[in-house]
Amino acid sequence: MSRSIAPSKPASPGRPKDPAKRVAVLEAAKRMFIQHGFDGVSMDQIAAEAGVSKLTVYSHFGDKDSLFTEAVRAHCEQGMPTQLFEPTPDTPLRQRLTVIANAFLAMVLSPEAIAGHRVLCSPQVAGSQLPTMIWEAGPARVNAAFSALLERRIAAGELAIDDPQRAAGHFFTLLKGDLHARAVMGSCCGGASTCGxxxxxHIASVIDLFLRAYAIP
Structure with a gap:
């Protein structure tokens, strides 16, 4: 039976918030969600782990759903920061794709990301609004940034793509391949360096396939 989750509460207003405490809460939340799962952790426990009051946790993040979402957002922004997609027209396309592909696989095959994926697939979470919140905080941001990069390369005459957003999905899905599924199932637990x-x-073959589909000769 899927659990029912109330709409996320906005962080409460008040006196200026301490950025250091926010970081401490995020780091504590990431550790505890990985170790105990989403339902196995309370806001009280996260506050104690971070060395702050429960009121501080709620004032920064509103509720546990929002805290989990922000932990995912922070992981994605650390693994694939905005500058990874900034315009660099002088950089060869294959080189750009290779850098992005390496960053993406390092992020999605990290122990933290695999643990988070398992949490999202649990029955308690799968039927809630949390997966949609996570999608918007992580994958949707990466797809949008990569789509914008593809659009710039289309305008430069390097690519012929009718639907850049769909092509972005193709690229990241090809990169995951069976590596991500095997990591989630635990059949390869040493990260990207030991999977297959x-x-x-693997990255070179994916880029070859992607460019055969979309590159202008």
Whole structure:
């Protein structure tokens, strides 16, 4: 039976919030969600782990759903920061794709990301609004940034793509391949470096396929 989750509460207004405490709460939340799952952690426990009051946790994040979402957002922004997608027209396309692909696989195959994926697939969470919140905080941001990069390369005459957003989905799905599924199932637990063939070879083959589909000769 899926759990029912009330709409996320906005963080409460009040005196200026301490950025250091916000970071401490996020780091504590990431550790505890990975160790105990979403339903196995309370806001009281996160506050104690972070060394702050429960009121501080609620004032920064509103509720546990929002805290989990922000933890995911922080992980994605650390693994694939905005500058990764900034315009660099002088950089060869294959080189840009290779850098992005390496960052993406390092992020999604990290122990933190695999643990978070398992949490989202749990029956308690799957039927809630949390997966949608996570999608908007993480994958949707990455897809949008990569789509914008593709649009710039289309305008430069390097790519022929009718639907850049769909093509972005193709790229990241191809990169995951069976590596991500195996990591989630626990059949390869050492991160990207130990999953199947060489990551470099895997990335090169994905980029070859992507460019055969969309590159202008």
């Amino acid at each position: 063939d060489s990551i470099d070879q």
